[in-house]
Amino acid sequence: MSYSNFYIKNKDHFVLFVELKDKIVFDSELSKNNIPYHIDDNQSNLENSIRYFFLDENQTLVDKIVIDNGIIASTGSIRIRDYNDQKKVVKLYGSIAVIIAVTIVFMILFLD
Numbered sequence: 001m002s003y004s005n006f007y008i009k010n011k012d013h014f015v016l017f018v019e020l021k022d023k024i025v026f027d028s029e030l031s032k033n034n035i036p037y038h039i040d041d042n043q044s045n046l047e048n049s050i051r052y053f054f055l056d057e058n059q060t061l062v063d064k065i066v067i068d069n070g071i072i073a074s075t076g077s078i079r080i081r082d083y084n085d086q087k088k089v090v091k092l093y094g095s096i097a098v099i100i101a102v103t104i105v106f107m108i109l110f111l112d
Helices: 004-012 020-032 056-069 084-109
Strands: 013-019 038-039 050-057
Touching: 004 038, 004 050, 013 020, 013 056, 020 050, 020 056, 050 056
Parallel strands: none
Antiparallel strands: 013 050, 038 050
8 A cells, every 4th residue: 555645634633653763564554454555754753753644434444453553643732742752862861971071070070
């Protein structure tokens, strides 16, 4: 199933934002279930999410795919973040801060 079904935007539709990391799994499941969709190629990727358009009649199928596969998705008005990814970033920053602090202490103690 191709993602260039532009006609969807001219019918009763809903919009779903899917995290970039889940795109391959999501597209694969949509193809398996023969669900037509349109991807907005002209959006900015500042949010690391992709905007999908679906027909209203397919909402229950899309919801089932999202839930069954643990895909991080949100609507336009309610943005959902993947907090597990944010935890990884915080751990990385914490590790860097500890390394810098240990290096400074080492330099003060042993290089005087």
